């Protein structure tokens with residue numbers, strides 16, 4: 353187990369290093385002047401020079417890379433050029449919104465999708481299956497900003513139950529913060545649930561046809577018991593893998609929903625940093641997001657190995 | 669007593685109802701053994717699945733399957749669940765896929781106990797351990813997973829699970845087909861031994877006549893969904909009558925190293941069975957009358973469905 357963890361950790365660090373190198377090369381080392389990129393064409397030469405100095409661009413490339421990575425390794429992500437605050441602080445605030453939002457949306461999506469997908473598979477071809485999969489088909493096709501706006505109209509304006517937008521911050525109390533995340537989480541969760549339900553259904557239909565399900569029935573298990581004890585657990589690997597992918601996406605790929613609900617999340621930070629050419633922020637975020645994807649994958653692997661003994665390697 | 673009377677099964681294929689089994693009848697007593705032989709596609713598994721009430725969705729069944737006076741085909745699903753695994757156990761052809769890959773073998777052997785009896789987990793596990801010992805897996809931990817076992821070991825696990833509740837009857841559908849020859853003999857010996865020890869009735873399905881001749885008291889030869897010859901094993905092998913039985917016998921792999929003679933042609937698809945005797949297109953002794961269905965008739969227990977049987981061996 354220890355050896356396995358160490359191996360995974362090494363891979364994680366190597367991948368992060370590779371990601372950092374790629375983003376650094378693309379943004380800073382390729383021909384082109386980051387200062388000119390930031391200030392745009394028509395900037396005066398002395399302004400450019402001052403900016404270059406401020407950004408440390410007058411130092412050699414390897415030195416710039418080394419100081420950036422050195423800083424990253426001790427949690428110093430540098431200072432944002434547009435916000436004039438430490439990037440670490442910026443990221444911390446955004447993560448406090450994006451992480452709970454993603455977790456909330458994924459929990460919601462999973463809670464909806466798995467029972468629905470299993471029920472549809474168990475009654476394959478029946479009315480429940482056809483109905484559920486029809487709704488899921490629509491769910492997959494719905495743009496989530498439209499869903500967001502619809503939710504605001506219904507549950508914030510028509511029925512004034514929930515805030516329409518904005519995030520009060522966790523300082524305003526856990527409940528106030530949570531309330532602000534309900535509608536965006538629902539808007540994110542429903543389309544994800546539609547996809548997840550379809551994958552669950554397909555996976556369960558596959559395992560229902562397996563010999564061991566028939567063995568279970570021959571032992572005297574009811575159809576229902578054979579479904580939940582044998583078919584569903586064996587269908588979980590693709591489902592868990594998809595949940596991991598969706599979670600990674602939800603961490604920073606939600607700029608549209610963050611805009612609809614004016615939430616200060618990671619997605620908007622990425623978007624703004626790119627729009628304003630805040631290079632250091634872009635660099636940091638790319639590495640952090642790559643890291644989070646790798647960590648999520650690692651957790652998915654652990655869960656998969658916990659489910660399926662065949663995936664536990666020797667000594668793991 | 670397990671009595672199969674005039675069993676017929678029709679499957680729905682492409683919206684069409686296709687008969688795959690008709691007129692199958694036999695009796696299996698406790699302490700008794702019946703063998704079902706025939707080529708692939710002759711309807712052996714369908715017979716087994718009909719007895720277990722596990723036919724594929726859309727299957728239509730006719731006839732009766734009577735277990736101690738109750739017609740299983742008329743039982744509500746709830747009561748049928750109480751029969752499966754408890755009164756009738758089943759062993760399947762493919763040991764590689766018949767076990768749940770996610771569960772330790774001990775739990776899979778204990779599962780029928782937990783379904784049919786109100787036992788604690790501890791009691792069920794203790795009994796599972798004894799069952800594993802009984803089928804020759806005493807050295808293997810119940811905490812092992814199926815993928816850590818060989819095919820023969822897995823089949824032993826399946827047998828242990830099928831026997832967990834001491835059923836009165838065991839249906840073994842080609843239990844050794846997927847295994848190595850040496851392992852086949854061991855598994856068959858184990859089944860025969862367990863049957864003798866527990867007094868359960870054994871329905872042994874196989875396409876290997878050699879297996880049947882050594883293991884069971886009565887034999888039914890099936891072809892294209894019908895019984896073409898049946899009787900006491902010694903009687904049938906002593907005086908084979910149906911040309912199909914002869915062909916099957918010639919095609920069996922023999923230990924003496926004699927070359928098996930494959931039966932020319934194939935089992936007809938259930939969609940395109942000829943009228944009359946289904947073996948006629950492959951039969952060297954075919955006559956005009958074979959275009960009508962030959963009845964299963966005979967002297968005493970040995971019966972044959974053929975208009976032109978080959979009596980002298």
Ligand SMILES: Nc1ncnc2c1ncn2[C@@H]1O[C@H](COP(=O)(O)OP(=O)(O)OP(=O)(O)O)[C@@H](O)[C@H]1O
Nearest residue numbers: 679688707708709710711712713714715724875938
């Ligand atoms: N699920 C199914 N759907 C449609 N037809 C089927 C199905 N299973 C079996 N059949 C058909 O039913 C007939 C009888 O099949 P069965 O499985 O009982 O044969 P078998 O004697 O057990 O052969 P094998 O030695 O290959 O196991 C065959 O013609 C087969 O094609």
Ligand SMILES: [Mg+2]
Nearest residue numbers: 712713841842
């Ligand atoms: Mg079969």
